[in-house]
Amino acid sequence: MARTRSDTGTRAGAALRPKRRARATSVRSVRHAVDVLRCLASDPPLFGVGEIASIVGLHKSSVSRMVATLEEHDLVERDASSRRVRLGPGLLGLVAPLLATLRVAETGLPQLVELAQRCGETISISVWDGAGAVNLEQVLGARAVKHYAARGSRNPAHATASGKLLLAFASAATVERVLSRDLRRFTPRTIGTRSALLAEIAVIRRQGYAINEGEFSIDVGAVAAPVRNDRGVVVAAITATVPMYRFAVPGRRALIEQVREAADRVSARLGYVARERHAR
Numbered sequence: 001m002a003r004t005r006s007d008t009g010t011r012a013g014a015a016l017r018p019k020r021r022a023r024a025t026s027v028r029s030v031r032h033a034v035d036v037l038r039c040l041a042s043d044p045p046l047f048g049v050g051e052i053a054s055i056v057g058l059h060k061s062s063v064s065r066m067v068a069t070l071e072e073h074d075l076v077e078r079d080a081s082s083r084r085v086r087l088g089p090g091l092l093g094l095v096a097p098l099l100a101t102l103r104v105a106e107t108g109l110p111q112l113v114e115l116a117q118r119c120g121e122t123i124s125i126s127v128w129d130g131a132g133a134v135n136l137e138q139v140l141g142a143r144a145v146k147h148y149a150a151r152g153s154r155n156p157a158h159a160t161a162s163g164k165l166l167l168a169f170a171s172a173a174t175v176e177r178v179l180s181r182d183l184r185r186f187t188p189r190t191i192g193t194r195s196a197l198l199a200e201i202a203v204i205r206r207q208g209y210a211i212n213e214g215e216f217s218i219d220v221g222a223v224a225a226p227v228r229n230d231r232g233v234v235v236a237a238i239t240a241t242v243p244m245y246r247f248a249v250p251g252r253r254a255l256i257e258q259v260r261e262a263a264d265r266v267s268a269r270l271g272y273v274a275r276e277r278h279a280r
Contacts, residue, residue, distance in 0.1 A: 029066075032056065032058060032062070032066060033066055033069075033070065035056040035058075036052055036056055036063065036066055036067065036070065036076075037070070037075065037076070037087070037091075039052050039055050039056055040052070040076060040085060040086055040087045041087060045086050045087070046079055046082065046084040046085065046086050047084060047085050047086070048084050048085070049063050049064050049067060049085065052067070052085065067085055070088070071088065073090050073130065074088045074089055074090025074091075074129070074130025074131070074174065075087070075088050075090045075091055075130075076088045077089070077171060077173070077174075078173075080171070080172075088130065089127075089128050089129060089130050089170070089174075090129055090130030090131075092127050092128065092129045092130075092134065093129025093130060093131070093134050093154070094129075103270070104125065104127065104136065104227070104235060104236050104266075104270070105125060105136040105137045107266055107269045107270060108125040108136075108137065108227065108236065108238065108266045109125075109137055109139075111238070111262045111263075111265050111266050112124070112125060112137060112138075112139040112238070112262070113139050114262070115139075115238070115240065115258060115259065115262040116139040116140060116141035116144070117141065117142075118258060119141060119143075119240060119255055119258055120141035120142045120143030120144070121141045121143060121144055121240045121241060121242050121246075121255070122138065122139070122140055122141060122144040122146065122240070122241040122242075123138070123139045123141065123238065123239070123240055123241075123262075124136075124137065124138040124139075124149060124162070124238070124239050124241065125137050125138075125227070125236050125237070125238050125239075125266075126149075126155065126162045126166070126236060126237050126239065127166070127235065127236050127237075128166040128167075128170060129154065130174065131154070131157060131178070132154040132155050132156050132157045132160075132163050133154065133155040133157070133160060133162035133163040133165075133166050133237060134152060134153070134154050134155075135149040135150065135151055135152065135153050135154075135155065135162075136151065136236070137151065138151065143246075145243055146243075149241075155216070156184070156186070156216065157178050158178065158183050158190070158191050158197050159184075159186050159190045159191065159212070159215045159216040160212050160215070160216045160222065160224075160239075161210045161211060161212035161222035161223055161224035161237075161239050161241075162210070162222070162224045162237040162239045164200060164201070164204060164210045164212070164224070165204055165209065165210035165224040165225070165226060165234075165237045166226075166234065166236075166237050167201065168200075168201045168204040168205050168210065169205070169226060169234035175201065178197075179194045179197060179198070183197065186215065186216050186217070187214055187215060187216070187217065187218040188218075189213060189214045189215045189218070190215045190216070191215065208225070208226070208260065209223060209224060209225045209226075209256055209259065209260055210223070210224045210225075210237075211223055211252075211256075212224075213244070213247070214244055218244070219243060219244050219245075220241060220242070220243065220244060221241075221242045221243070221244045221247030222239050222240060222241045222242065223239065223240050223242075223252070223255055223256050223259045224237045224238065224239040224240075224259070225237065225238055225256075225259045225260040225262070225263035225264075226263055226267075227263050227266045227267050227270070228267040228270070228272040229267075229270045229271065229272060230270060230271030230272055232272060235270070236266075237263075238259055238262050238263040238266065239259070240255055240258070240259050242255070
């Protein structure tokens with residue numbers, strides 16, 4: 001029997017309906033995820049899953065699954081002691097272009113300029129986005145030979161001074177997540193094993209700064225130091241990036257101290273009350 005136009009239309013409509021329903025469900029899921037993030041952006045900053053469900057009008061099990069997915073991408077995180085939920089550092093990577101105009105970059109820029117003038121190298125400030133260090137701002141010194149990282153670009157967590165430093169001061173869950181991934185080797189000097197990266201993290205925490213010796217690019221070295229907010233939380237890294245031929249050990253100590261002092265000054269402007277450096 002010949003297929004009529006109405007038959008064809010009916011069958012085509014039936015075939016499209018599941019796809020439309022799937023799209024509608026996906027759109028609702030995105031909307032619900034936005035509702036959860038907006039809930040967490042209000043006061044208080046920490047919420048239980050049940051509280052979130054009540055506020056956004058969803059079932060607790062649905063919110064629990066949504067929170068787990070958002071946590072995988074560092075968009076939310078759980079407080080270590082209470083297991084309550086708050087916004088996560090992964091959101092920083094989504095708004096990195098905007099962060100250049102916000103407080104960390106604004107506060108840090110004068111120190112970047114001063115440090116670049118003092119040491120003549122490329123100086124940058126970056127923040128953690130859950131997977132690496134996102135560059136907010138960069139200043140070139142008189143001796144700088146290259147513009148190393150564009151605003152908004154990400155430096156790998158295991159292969160750069162800024163990435164390693166911010167990873168070292170990230171949560172245990174974040175460190176474990178990075179360690180569980182493939183540690184890509186960019187050069188023969190890149191850290192490529194879990195044990196080596198854990199050892200590096202321990203060194204960085206103890207000494208209070210990070211070094212990169214040709215680990216991301218074989219001819220580039222760098223020093224990074226932490227910037228802390230008024231609660232003592234590491235919120236950014238200031239980095240001096242140097243050609244390896246100028247990164248000799250004898251002169252490196254002076255550069256390390258200059259970078260750390262610049263980071264300390266930015267921290268102070270953010271309200272951090274410095275304690276003895278070796279205890280941090």
